[in-house]
Amino acid sequence: MTRRLIVFIVLAVGLAVVCALAWSLAWETGIDALRRNAAVRGDRTTAALKSTLERYESLPYLVGAHPLVQDVLADPRPEWVAEANRYLEDVNRHARATTTYIIGADGRCIAASNWRGADSFVGSEYRFRPYFIEAARGNVGRFFGIGTISHDPGYYISQPVRRGEKIVGVAVVKLNLEWFPGSDASEPLLVTDDHGVIFLSSVPAWKYRTVRPLPAEIVRSIDQTRQYARQDIAPLPASVERVLPGDADIVRIGSGLRAPRYLETRRALGEPDWHLVTMSPIDPVLDAARNATVMTGFGYVSLCLLGFYWRMRRARVREVLRSRAMLQKAYAMLNDRVAERTADLSQANERLQREVAERTRTEQELRATQDELIQASKLAALGQMAAGITHELNQPLAALRSFSDNTRVFLARGLYDSAHENLEAIGSLTERMGKIVNQLKLFVGRAKPRSQRSPVVRALRNALALLGKRLEGVRVDLTLTDGEAAPVPLDPHGDAPELVAQCDDLRLEQVLINLIGNALDAVAGLPDPRIVIDIQALPATLAISVRDSGPGIPDDVMPRLFEPFFTTKEMGQGLGLGLAISSSIARDCGGALAAHNGPDGGACFVLTLRRTRMGATAATTAGAMAGATAGMGEPKPQDTSSRTSNQEGERT
Structure with missing residues (x-):
């Protein structure tokens, strides 16, 4: 009786210890899970909140930098105040802020975006607000509070407005943060x-x-x-x-x-x-800990019952001994089966060795075949590179012949100034052909082109000059689309220093020549040929689209459009490399080249490049280079007996 009592006490103590461990482990696990979930929610909410605040951090500075704001703070004339109210209203509407207003040096609001409403800030005094005090000291003011006029809570960002070296006022932007936090109220x-x-x-x-x-x-x-x-x-x-x-x-x-x-x-x-x-x-952690403790207790009790059952089972082993004779017979049968299985394993081992030898031989043949494929790939790449350089030299060679023929005519007629301009153009084209040949090492080494800035209008002007003879009789519309605004006509001979793409000059002209040449091939022989070239200027990218009035791209051709050596032209009219090379250039410059059929018919190729900004020095240099190439903008008059060699452009 005493022994059974001791066993029972030991089992009870063990049950208590196991349940305590299960509770502690489940509690720690649940708390860790809650902390991870809270960290994820906190990261998401923090990112959203900081993103909203940072988005409007520079808006007061930009408002204060406007000359109208500086003038009205220095001299609050009624007509200037009215104009400032309308300006702040427009800025606030586009920035989607709550309120944008400016405060004079005396702390009184001069103009505000809500000047039309009954709760207008105009005329209110804000000398007591910390954001005004900080901005008046020349610092950035940040403050959250409830509005004294609108009684709506908001976050205020302020910047000092300087005119010269003097602070003449403060520009303030108010943001409504009542969208916070965007999550369930069950987890505050x-x-x-x-x-x-x-x-x-x-x-x-x-x-x-x-x-x-x-x-x-x-x-x-x-x-x-x-x-x-x-x-x-x-x-x-x-x-x-x-x-x-x-x-x-x-x-x-x-x-x-x-x-x-x-x-x-x-x-x-x-x-x-x-x-x-x-x-x-x-509460979910507590429930999980309780459930884990209960399940652990049941498991412990089950193990104890299993132990008792095992002890009872041992008593029955004696009965099993009576079946020893049957077990010996079964053992002999098992030995026979083991011998049979051993023979089967030996045969399987021999087959495996033969398969290993066969696989070794196959692997050696595969390596040899792979070496041959690598060598063939190198030869194919070399042929494609040579064909691509030949294709890109055709355009300058044709232009050289046209300019040389024109020069002879000008010399015969005594037009030496025009002849001198053509000779300068011939020199420029010769230099360009040298750059094309020098690019062989880029194709051989698979090197990325250097990050350069290329004025898009200048590259477009040079491309049109090279294709001048083929453009005769074709209507070419040049437009510029700034953001979401409507397209406006673009003058190819003007200066547009803000339209600068991150691309090499020569490569950008190569792509434009290929795309415009393809469009000319598409509209050849049509009664009213037309090509539309549009430059869409976005803050981060420049998209150059070339649309034609041709028959468009067939559906079965579209998937293979940018494959090397694929062309739908007749033998001798194209190598099928123009679009492949243009797509490769766009990718190397961090852009893309895409194609689709227009809604009104015809094909449309869109070249998208990253946009960059030119400083004052770079803009002046670009203007000087554009003036040097102005003579190439229009084709020179040439004798009817002179002929221009065919311009080769690839189109599928």
Whole structure:
């Protein structure tokens, strides 16, 4: 009896220890999972909030840099104030801010984007606001508070407005952050200011509460700046039950045993000095810990019962001994089966060895075949490179012949100035042909082209000059589309220093010559041939589209459009390399070349390149280079007896 009691006590103590370990492990695992989920939610919310704040960080500076704003702050004439109101209204509408306004050096609002409304800020005084004080000192002001006029909460960003070396006023942008936090109220999210006041919360009842008691001087400062006007700021009824490592606590909101408990994690947002607080309910962790403890207890009891069953089972082993004779017979049969199996394994081993030898021989043949394929690939690449260089030299050679024929005519007629211009053009084309030949090492080494800046209008002007003879009788429309605006006519002989693509000059002209030459092939023989070249200028990219009025691209040809040596032209009229080379150039420059059929018929090729900005020096240099090539903008008059060699352009 005593032995059984001791066994029972030992088993009971073991049950208690196992349940405690299961509870502790489940609790730690659940808390870690909550912290990871809270970190993910915090990262997502922090990124969204900081992205919104950073998006408008520079807007007050841009507003203050406008000459109209500086003039009206220095001299608030009524007509200038009216114009400033309309300007701020337009800026605020496009920037999608809440309110944009400017404040004079005396702290009074001069103009605002809401000047039309009943709650207009115009005429209000803001000398007491911290964002005005900081900006008046020459710093960037950041402040969250409730508006004294609109009574709506918002985030204020301010910048000083300077005229010369003097600060003449302050430009302010107000943002509405009431979209925060965009998550379920079951898992609250809070944002506190540097004083610990909750000003953003997914639980409305927690707004304008404090996470800790405020000192008297902080309360007076909030009242003086009217940061949270008409709000009774009281501490949030929260108590810390357990402090966890890594800025995390288990807190209880409210009083009583039924008050909800949360895992509170905190993180700093940086600038401004705010903190994001995530509150994750721990009730699911408690439920999971209880379930794990119960399941562990049942498992432990089951193991104990299994032990008792095993002891009872041992008593029956004696009965098994009576079957020894049968077991010996079965053992003999097993030996026979093992011998048979051993023979089968020996045969399988021999087959495996033969298969290994066969695979070794096959692998050697595969390596030899692979070496032959590599050599063949090298030869094919060499042939494609030589054919591509031959294709790109055809255009300058044809232009050289045209310019040389024209020069003879001009010399015969005594037009020496025109002859001199043609000779300069011949020299430029010769230099260009040298650059094309020098690019052989780029094709051989598979090197990326250098990052250069190429004025698009200049490259387009040079391409049209090379194709001048073929463009006779073809209507060419040049347009410029700035963002979402409607297309406007583009003068190819004008200067457009803002349209600069990140691409090598020569390669950009090669692509344009190929695309325009393809369009000319498509409209050849049509009654009313037309080509439309449009440059769409976006902030980050420049898209050059070449559309023609031809028959378009067949559906069966479209998938193979950019394959090397693929062409639908007759023998001798094209190598099928133009579009392949153009697509390769676009990729090397970080862009792309695409093709599709237009809605009104005809094919459309779109070359997209990254856009870059030119400084003043670069713009002046580009203008000088454009003037040097102005003589190539229009084809020179030539004798009817002179002929221009056929321009080769690839089109599928």
